Structure formats: C-alpha cells, structure tokens
Amino acid sequence: MPESHDFFVAADPGSVRARVRGALVREGYTVEDGEQGALRATRGSMGLTLLIGGLANDRTFHTRLDVQIMVASDGRTVARLLRGAGTSALKGGALGVSRGNRAFEQAANAIHTDLAQAGVLTESIPG
Template sequence: MPESHDFFVATDPGTARAQARDALVREGYTVDDAEQGALRATRGSFGLTLLLGGLANDRTFHTRLDVQIMVTPDGRTVARLLRGSGRSVVMGGALGATRGNRAFEQAANAVHATFARAGVLTDSIPG
C-alpha cells in the first residue's frame, strides 16, 4: 500500500489546499492547519483504538493523514497526501493495518474525486 499520493492540479496552492480540506472533512476527518501550509487530518478516537485495536470500526479507528501543498519548479501545484507508517499495526495488528490501508485509500479517492469534479486534476500518482 502506498504511503503517499501526489495530486497534480491546475490551480493555485490556496485553492488546492481548500479543496483537499473539503474532501477530507466530507470523509469525516477533523482538519487542522499544520506547519508550512500543510494540513493535518484526524478521524476516530485514539483512546478507543488503543482499547479496541483493530476491532474499532472504520469511523472510530484513529487515523491521521497529512496533506502537503507544494509548487514544482515548473510552477505546477501538487497536493501530497501522506499517512503514518506502521502505526496502524501497533494500534490494531493485522486488522488495524487493514483499517489504516482502507482509510488512506478512501481519503485518496475522495481527494481525487474532488479535484476531478473541479476540473483541475492533471495527474495522480500513488507513491
């Protein structure tokens, strides 16, 4: 499973950031501003996940994602979706890893769909 996903978009960094935020909020994430214009998205309960591990459902299983907004040297805007590595396994074993993978995939699909609907997605590369 990829640890990141790059979305190349034909829009300014501020608009890309707002669209990525909206996509993650619709997926049930709480999205906060992070350093250097990045976003930090969290969903679920850390305490319940520690208690129940992989038995927590998709919405209560604690997930954290980050979005970095960058501009390439040729002026293209990139929104990079990142997830923490290994944390799901620690917090829920094999079931936790599966839940973490599914959460990342769902978030990447939501961001992709948002950019595509807006007509700004030029490329999408899992990493």
C-alpha cells in the same frame, strides 16, 4: 500499499488546500493547519482504538493523515497525501493495518474525485 499519493493540480495552492480540506472533512476527518501550509487530518478515537484495536469501525479507528501543499517546477500545485508512519499495526494488529490502508485509500479517492470534478486535476500518482 503506497505511503503517499501526489495530486498535480492546475490551480493555486490556496484553492487546492481548500478543496483537499473539504474532501477530508466530508470523509469524517478533523483538519488542522500544519507548518508551511500543510494540513493535518485526524479521524476516530485514539483511546477507543487502543482499547478495542482493529475491532473499531472505519470512522472510530484512529487515523492520521498529513497533506503537504507545494508548487512543482512546472508551476502546477502538488498536494501530497502522506499516511501515518506504521502505527496502524500497533493499534490493532493485522486488522489495524487493513483499517489504516483502507482509510488512506478512501482519503486518496475522495481528494482525487473532488479535484477531478472541479476540472483541475492534471495527474494523480501513488508513491
């Protein structure tokens, strides 16, 4: 499973940030501004996840994702979706890893769909 996903977009960083934020909010994430224009998205309950682990459903299993927004050398805006560093296994064993993978994939698909429907996505590369 990739640890990141890069979305190359023919739009300004501000509008890309707004679209990515909207896509993640529709997936049930709370999105906060991070440093240098990044976004930090969280979903679910850490307490409940630690208590019942992988038995939590997709919306209650605690997930954290980060998005870096930058400009590539060719002038396109890049939104890089990053998964949390290996904590899914600690929060629910094999089921936790599966839930974390699914959450990352769902978020990447939601961002991809939003940018593609807006007609601004030029390239999408899992990394």
